Amino acid sequence: MTAAPLLPWTLATLALLPALGLALVAGCRGRIGQRFAAVQLAGSLCVILLLCLSFATDQPSTIDLALTLTVLTLPGTLLFVVFLERWL
Template sequence: MSPPLLWIAALCALLPPLGVAVAAALRGGLAQRFAASQLATTVAIFSLVLTTFAIDQPSSIDLAITLALLGLPGSLLVAVFVERWL
């Protein structure tokens, strides 16, 4: 296998865990949904990094970095909103 195909194979291997995390984020209790959304964010970051290596375009890693930097604060803001207003 050539190197880009290995990255694509690794990316395909991350799709089922991402699907399970998204499905878990749509059902369950509030704490379970929050934890599942955090897991989905983490898996999405790894997927974006693998995509960057698969397409051999170094500038696209900025998406993964942005998601990593804004994922946790955004989730905490949603948690504060849900706690306060819902």
């Protein structure tokens, strides 16, 4: 495959990185409700980022990783909330 069709996916991946960084910083600071929303946003951004990376690298087998993360994002966030409520 040529490099031209892969360029938009690479640019989309790079465009998502600052938003992911801001979500991770917001997940470490702020009130508990803001942390919860930031962790949910970071999970959603990671799924989209993994999908963009799978198309940018032309590896369709990595889409399974994004689908697994989609299924595990909500339970992981709920465990994070239980941790925050109990120990912080």
